[in-house]
Amino acid sequence: MNHPTHTTLRSRRNWYIHSCYTSGDYKSCLAAIEEELVACAGLCEYPIYCKGLIMRHQGKVKESLQYFQAATSLSPHNVLNLKQVARSLYLLGKHRAAVDVYEETTKLGFEDWEIWHNKGLCFTYLKDYEEAIDCFERANDVQRHDASYLQLGKIYCLQEDFKAALKTYQEAVDFSPQNAEILTTLGLVYLRLGENQKAFDHLGNSLAHDPLNPKTILAAGSIIQDNQDMDVALMKYRIAAVKTPNSAQLWNNIGMCFFGKNPPKYVAAVACLKRALYLDPFEWLISYNIGLVHLNKQQYASAFHFFSASINLNPNFAATYMYLAITLARLDDFENSCAAYQKSIEINESDSTTRLNYAITLFNNDEIEQSREQFDVFEDLFAQSGEGEDDPDQEVTAQSAELREALKVEEA
Structure with a gap:
């Protein structure tokens, strides 16, 4: 009678360990692993490898790293072990160490999409964007993948190279035309570049594939909102709110929709904006928007508070200083x-609205010569920009005409 060899028993145990792991029965899997580790005095590679995977799945990343390192010491040239060591290092935030391990795998002559992609993620966190770009491009050379295109485009956006980002996302759409996330991201780049129609087209295509994607709905709603169709935008936001009720950006947009209605719904606007501020107290734009609402409600002390808060968070936005100046004048x-x-003029010399408001404030405080100087600059800037040709701002037109007449009277 032939008795099974130790190698055969070990093979059977590894098969059982693998079966338990893939079926998600981690309790039985760990028990089998412990038996095998005792039987072979801890010198069996596969059970150690599997235990590392389970530890990481349970959130014990540091422990998983120790097991993968142990498996690597038993089989230093096994690329699977090295990949898992690098992955655990990445999850622990040790990105430079992870890169070193990934480079060890490439020295072994192993070409793998996952290695290049994850190495690119490490370089992204290290802010070494050129190396990251090279890694994501190499990953796509090995095997084209949506995730690599998205990361590559993201880096180009971080570098403000929007032309390269557009090219990358367009290639991604050609490769995966039904991927809603890629379509949305491409739409957002067009939106950032001010090409609202192209943005809306891609966002619409994205919604056709994933009609409940909150990120896409938010972007599409913002375009509709910019076109002053507040009721339709609010309908879009209502859908997004079901999926992402704690999105500060969403509540900010809803608040500005209520503010933009005719007549404005001030109470609803403030309530939504304050909810947004609660969700993200360090977002300068929310404080800026609350300041605008209070300024329009003639609640100048509250407006001053929120404009000041916005400036503390972002001291480089000229319009905030302009509205703060109007508030202080009141x-x-x-x-x-x-x-x-x-300060507003120092940041943005070419903004005509700031010059007009400054001229009005100077005139109201009997600084006629200075008011005339600022008004002359306003008229030059306004003429150069062509703002009043196609769609003139009625309020700007009325105020400039009134001040022009008043300055002539003073001159006479």
Whole structure:
């Protein structure tokens, strides 16, 4: 009678361990692993490898790294072990160490999409964008994949190379035309470039494949909102709110929809914007928008508070200083109002609206010569920009005409 050899028993145990792991029966799998480790004095590679996978699945990443390193010491040239060591290092935030391990795998002459892609992720976190781009391109050379295209486009956007980002996402759409995430991302790049129609077309295609994608709905709603169709935008946002009720950006947009209605719904706008601020207290744009609402409600002390908060979070946005200046003028703080106007002009010299408001404030405080100087600059900038030709802003047109007439009267 032939008795089974130890190798045959080990093979059967490995098969059983693999079966338990793939079926998700981790309790039985761990028990079998412990038996095998005792039987072979801890010198069996596959059970150690499997235990590392289970530890990582349970969130014990540091322990998983130890097991994968143990498996690697038993079989230093096994690429699977090295890949898992690098993955655990990446999850632990040790990106440079992970890169070193991934480079060990390439020295073994192993070409694998996952290795190049994950190496690119490490370089992205290290902010070494050129190396990251090279890795994602190499990953796509081995095997084209949606994830690599998305990461590659993301890096180009971080570098503000939107032409390269568009080319990358367009290649991705050609490769995977029904991927809603790629279509949405391409639409967002067009939106950032101000090409709203192309953005809306791609976002519409994305919604056709995934009609409940909150990111896509939010982007499409913002375009509709920019076109002043507040009711339709609110319908879109209502759908997104079911999926992402804690999105600060969503509540910010809803609040500005209520503010943009005719007549404005101030109470609803403030309520939504304050919910957005609660969800993301460090987003400068939300504080800026609440300031606008309070300014329009003539609640100048509250407007001052929120504009100041917005400036503390983002001191480089000219319009915030302009509205802060208007608020200070309404609070009879003429000196600081002028200082805020000057800061706004320092950041953006070519904004005609700031010059007009500054001229009005100067005129209201009997600084006629300075008002005339600012008004002359406004008229030059306004003429150069061509803002009043196709779709003139009625409020700007009315205020400039009124100030022009008042300045002529003063001159006379």
